[in-house]
Amino acid sequence: MTADVINLTLKDQLKVLVRLLKYTVPFKGLLILAFSMLVISTVMGVMTPYLVMIFIDNYLTPSIFPEDEIMWLIIAFITVNVIAVLTTYWQIYLLQRLAFKVIQQLRIDAFEKIGKLGMTYFDKVPSGSVVSRLTNDTQAIVDMFTSVLGTFLMAIFMVISSFVMMFILDVKLAFIALIFMPVIVFILLTYRKYSARYFSQARSLLSDMNAKLAESIEGMKIIQVFNQEKRLRKEFAVINEEHYQYNIRTIKLDGLLLRPAIDMIYILSIVVILSYFGFLSFETSVTAGVIFAFIQYMERFFEPINQVSQNLNIFQQALVAASRVFTLLDENRHEPAQAADKNQEITNGCVEFKDVTFSYDGKNNVLKNISFTVPPGTTTALVGHTGSGKSSIINLMMRFYEFEHGSIEIDGHSIKTLPKEEMKKNIGLVLQDPFIFYGTPASNIKLYHSEMTFEQVKRAAEFVSADSFINKLPRGYDEKVVEKGADFSSGERQLLAFARTMATDPKILILDEATANIDSSTEEKIQASLMKMRSGRTTLAIAHRLSTIQDADEILVLNKGEIVERGKHDELVQLKGIYYKMYKLQNSQQ
Numbered sequence: 001m002t003a004d005v006i007n008l009t010l011k012d013q014l015k016v017l018v019r020l021l022k023y024t025v026p027f028k029g030l031l032i033l034a035f036s037m038l039v040i041s042t043v044m045g046v047m048t049p050y051l052v053m054i055f056i057d058n059y060l061t062p063s064i065f066p067e068d069e070i071m072w073l074i075i076a077f078i079t080v081n082v083i084a085v086l087t088t089y090w091q092i093y094l095l096q097r098l099a100f101k102v103i104q105q106l107r108i109d110a111f112e113k114i115g116k117l118g119m120t121y122f123d124k125v126p127s128g129s130v131v132s133r134l135t136n137d138t139q140a141i142v143d144m145f146t147s148v149l150g151t152f153l154m155a156i157f158m159v160i161s162s163f164v165m166m167f168i169l170d171v172k173l174a175f176i177a178l179i180f181m182p183v184i185v186f187i188l189l190t191y192r193k194y195s196a197r198y199f200s201q202a203r204s205l206l207s208d209m210n211a212k213l214a215e216s217i218e219g220m221k222i223i224q225v226f227n228q229e230k231r232l233r234k235e236f237a238v239i240n241e242e243h244y245q246y247n248i249r250t251i252k253l254d255g256l257l258l259r260p261a262i263d264m265i266y267i268l269s270i271v272v273i274l275s276y277f278g279f280l281s282f283e284t285s286v287t288a289g290v291i292f293a294f295i296q297y298m299e300r301f302f303e304p305i306n307q308v309s310q311n312l313n314i315f316q317q318a319l320v321a322a323s324r325v326f327t328l329l330d331e332n333r334h335e336p337a338q339a340a341d342k343n344q345e346i347t348n349g350c351v352e353f354k355d356v357t358f359s360y361d362g363k364n365n366v367l368k369n370i371s372f373t374v375p376p377g378t379t380t381a382l383v384g385h386t387g388s389g390k391s392s393i394i395n396l397m398m399r400f401y402e403f404e405h406g407s408i409e410i411d412g413h414s415i416k417t418l419p420k421e422e423m424k425k426n427i428g429l430v431l432q433d434p435f436i437f438y439g440t441p442a443s444n445i446k447l448y449h450s451e452m453t454f455e456q457v458k459r460a461a462e463f464v465s466a467d468s469f470i471n472k473l474p475r476g477y478d479e480k481v482v483e484k485g486a487d488f489s490s491g492e493r494q495l496l497a498f499a500r501t502m503a504t505d506p507k508i509l510i511l512d513e514a515t516a517n518i519d520s521s522t523e524e525k526i527q528a529s530l531m532k533m534r535s536g537r538t539t540l541a542i543a544h545r546l547s548t549i550q551d552a553d554e555i556l557v558l559n560k561g562e563i564v565e566r567g568k569h570d571e572l573v574q575l576k577g578i579y580y581k582m583y584k585l586q587n588s589q590q
């Protein structure tokens with residue numbers, strides 16, 4: 001079963017609705033205008049039967065047809081209907097506009113929120129599910145504004161105005177019509193109860209489908225290599241089938257409780273009213289016009305209720321969808337907060353870990369009492385077996401995760417109090433798998449730092465020797481780069497990422513396995529670039545290939561979250577411990 005099914009009580013639904021309606025406040029002008037159009041079109045709609053009634057009772061029944069009066073009646077009839085059509089059109093158009101404005105804002109809010117969430121959120125929530133919230137769920141809200149809000153508001157006006165007209169025509173009968181209201185309300189509430197449950201399941205399954213899809217697309221290489229197509233197709237089919245089943249349940253519920261049930265009550269009420277008029281005609285004479293108008297108003301009383309019940313479906317879906325968007329907006333797994341002290345600056349770039357202990361889940365410590373110092377301009381390398389905690393050290397240093405025990409300082413300032421901008425400006429990160437954006441080599445290096453000139457971009461590329469491959473591209477720095485830079489070799493992507501890092505000239509460099517993806521032909525170039533990048537900068541580097549960090553000023557050997565050996569390459573080799581074993585193993589493989 002899916003993990004993020006949302007079960008909404010009536011109270012929850014109301015809260016979601018109010019919150020959603022709050023989004024319309026900035027566009028209240030539009031809302032008021034749409035609302036006015038709605039009132040006018042409803043009033044016009046109510047007037048039509050009344051005009052027909054006048055025609056039947058005053059002219060048709062007595063068979064008197066004074067031309068003037070009939071002409072005025074026709075003009076009034078046409079005018080009323082033309083106004084009704086025009087105002088209905090405007091009301092629909094304005095509500096749609098409002099809906100798209102609201103959704104635009106909601107999507108921006110949601111997108112902004114995603115940027116603020118911490119890695120703890122992304123560790124747990126699949127990307128496809130987040131995409132689902134931003135696309136499918138917000139679209140469901142558009143549907144609500146366009147079809148539901150209009151229908152609901154119109155229904156309220158129609159029901160009230162029809163009732164008032166019925167009241168004017170016959171008080172007793174109007175009350176009889178009212179007797180059916182509790183039954184209708186009961187039907188609608190029953191529908192709401194069951195449909196909300198089914199919709200929530202269906203939406204959550206849709207989100208699962210998106211997640212599966214995203215995973216499949218991202219991992220297509222591995223899927224094909226490991227022949228996983230069948231398994232994934234089966235898994236996808238299971239979710240798809242479940243989604244179908246829930247949709248069928250809603251259709252059954254709709255078929256039973258919506259139109260047919262309300263229609264039954266409508267027919268019943270017509271029977272009651274006609275019988276009433278039948279009995280009444282024995283005592284007093286009832287005009288044909290009044291009967292006509294009353295039946296018309298009865299229809300106008302029930303039709304909007306029918307429409308509301310039909311739209312309840314969309315309404316329910318939209319509320320569930322909105323609550324999913326709001327859950328994302330309310331998500332509190334934020335990136336670690338900075339208690340920024342504006343006066344703190346990074347001057348030399350001295351990095352210090354003091355007795356840092358850390359766990360991702362609050363239970364298992366993956367780093368234990370880590371202490372080390374990287375003096376300005378020197379290189380410290382982190383080595384160790386897989387899972388020993390190297391990346392975790394970098395995750396903390398980059399503020400991807402919050403830590404509670406110990407402290408990490410740069411130039412004596414805690415990284416929790418250094419201004420974010422200061423950190424970003426002075427720390428350059430090169431990841432194992434460099435992320436290349438859709439754009440151009442230039443935009444990937446510049447990364448929208450508006451103050452950066454093209455000269456600076458070029459200099460950064462030249463510095464890391466990325467210029468030779470960029471210059472070979474038909475349009476050089478302006479060549480189109482596809483998503484993730486799939487057209488480039490991994491070495492080229494790596495060089496581009498180096499250039500991006502160097503473009504801001506950071507004081508501190510964090511290299512996460514920066515050489516792991518590079519083929520041997522580019523290896524030399526990369527090594528030379530790295531050497532240049534590191535010189536004069538405080539560097540913290542993870543390396544699997546020990547040959548790349550032999551010159552490091554200090555090598556820290558991690559094992560199960562602890563620093564078990566430390567020193568220069570030669571010292572560690574002499575120690576004949578873990579490092580020595582790793583070194584020997586790697587040498588024998590070469």
Ligand SMILES: Nc1ncnc2c1ncn2[C@@H]1O[C@H](COP(=O)(O)OP(=O)(O)OP(=O)(O)O)[C@@H](O)[C@H]1O
Pocket residue numbers: 123360361366384385386387388389390391392393
């Ligand atoms: N996001 C995460 N959530 C929970 N546990 C994690 C997370 N990332 C890593 N871990 C766990 O923390 C431990 C240390 O992982 P880490 O990635 O720091 O090791 P590493 O030395 O960098 O490994 P590798 O060389 O394979 O990259 C491992 O046991 C790992 O399972």
